Amino acid sequence: MSSPLTGLSVLFLGGIGPGPFAAMMLADMGASVTRVVRPGNPPAVVPHSILYRGQEVLEADLKDPADVDKLRERLATTDILIEGFRPGVTERLGLGPEEVQAINPALVYGRITG
Numbered sequence: 493m494s495s496p497l498t499g500l501s502v503l504f505l506g507g508i509g510p511g512p513f514a515a516m517m518l519a520d521m522g523a524s525v526t527r528v529v530r531p532g533n534p535p536a537v538v539p540h541s542i543l544y545r546g547q548e549v550l551e552a553d554l555k556d557p558a559d560v561d562k563l564r565e566r567l568a569t570t571d572i573l574i575e576g577f578r579p580g581v582t583e584r585l586g587l588g589p590e591e592v593q594a595i596n597p598a599l600v601y602g603r604i605t606g
Contacts, residue, residue, distance in 0.1 A: 499580055500522075501523070502518050502519075502573075504526065504575075506527070506528060506575065507575060507576020507605070509604075510604045511574055511604045512543040512576075513543060514602065514604055516542075516544070518572070522595045524548070526547065527544060528552050528563070529550070530554075531553055548601065554558050554585050555579075560586055564595055567596055572599070572600045573600070574604060576603075576604045582603075583586070
């Protein structure tokens with residue numbers, strides 16, 4: 493039996509608090525979740541590691557234009573983007589809602605702060 497979100501792809505750009513929890517819930521329901529981390533970022537430690545279960549990891553430096561371009565390419569075929577940064581951060585990185593929805597109009601952009 494397949495899960496309700498089987499076949500959906502999610503890119504999680506990070507943050508703390510509700511963002512990792514939302515990504516975990518989507519993975520638990522069958523979505524393919526990829527968590528973007530800084531290159532060389534140490535693995536998650538308990539208690540946070542439970543929030544990252546069922547997720548793939550993609551290393552990318554969001555301040556490196558080449559890495560941001562690779563993420564944009566990936567977003568063309570991604571169903572859901574979750575980001576939990578402070579307001580304005582993704583816009584400064586060129587990954588705000590307007591920029592990524594120009595790449596993929598069907599993308600669901602989830603902005604979670606708190």
